[in-house]
Amino acid sequence: MAVGRPRAFDREEALDKALEVFWRQGYEATSIAELTKAMGINPPSLYAAFGNKEALFRQALDRYVEKGSVRIREAMAQPTARAAVEKLLRDGADRLTDPTCPHSCMLVTGALACSEEAEEVRDEVASRRAMLETALRERFERARAEGDLSDNTDPASLARYVATIAHGMSVQVAGGATRKDLLDIVEVALKAFPA
Amino acid sequence: MAVGRPRAFDREEALDKALEVFWRQGYEATSIAELTKAMGINPPSLYAAFGNKEALFRQALDRYVEKGSVRIREAMAQPTARAAVEKLLRDGADRLTDPTCPHSCMLVTGALACSEEAEEVRDEVASRRAMLETALRERFERARAEGDLSDNTDPASLARYVATIAHGMSVQVAGGATRKDLLDIVEVALKAFPA
């Protein structure tokens, strides 16, 4: 057993609460006061357990990406490149309109534009976004090696395209797009995919 | 001539400076201190000339949209729906990577996620974003009436798709995508367009 007074709150539960606030409002628009209220703890507990606002955000981001990368892996595991993209985008439409979560992708709304002081956070979020593109490119490279995609398809361009659709869907849903709207978009987007 | 001491700064020049800061950092991440510094004026002059931070942002947004809607109209004036989309997206790629401007679309980065106090601003930006989709839908409806697009294409879905690409490109460029990257995306995206 650890010595000293035991922590009176569940660290993971509190992190999830913080995640939700950051997810909904973004990094800079979220104050410590809002965080502590949502987490049900006082500032000293927050700082003792998570470091500071930036460190807390990064830990929340880790948690967010953790769940997201599971979905990406599941999608990429589909037998064909097209099926992988189809699953990724359709599941994305579901997730972005999940009534129990903020209607957005935290990798898009978390810190897209920001003041100079938050540039490192913004870059961190951007590099997490880039992971999707990388996963797609690798999947497409594999597909080309397997003959699933023809040799004259460029995996990098195609990956950028699919990532653009995914991130664009995040913007659409922030503007009030419904699940059906997103699924319509996916339908059209898939037409660009090499047969 | 107006009575009283004349204004010592150019209102439009100052507004352009404010626009640039809002464009780069977004509404909430921008402070009055940063604005007054960029505009070369003191807070009382800002408040006398523009009202308050929110009113200034809305006026900057108007100015931004003004320029943008010219480009949209030019694109929509192309002889075919496909040519319209092609021009819109290719010009968009140029604009998003213009070295003399922030590398982003203000309608995406201006206020995507925000705190509760800024919700009205966020909604205003979203409604400006929706204008692109509307312009596209109307252009596609015309194209269908002219026989340029077949009757079984849904103008609304196609418009949502193109808007999603455009907004997705904004996110890509925020993550460091180059002009060539964006043009590659446009190339792929156009394949989804009905022949």
Next chain:
DNA sequence: CGAATTATATAGTGATCAGTACGGAACACA
């Protein structure tokens, strides 16, 4: 039971936030 350790709540820190009170300066007009 102390002593050591760690978490807690209260109540602050200086800095910055958006916005303004105020007195003087620059103009048009009488």
Next chain:
DNA sequence: TGTGTTCCGTACTGATCACTATATAATTCG
């Protein structure tokens, strides 16, 4: 030259920002 009007810069407002000093409560170990 005087008067009214508008803008200017300085210096400030209370509120909120991220963060913390301090004292106390709760635990383990000797």
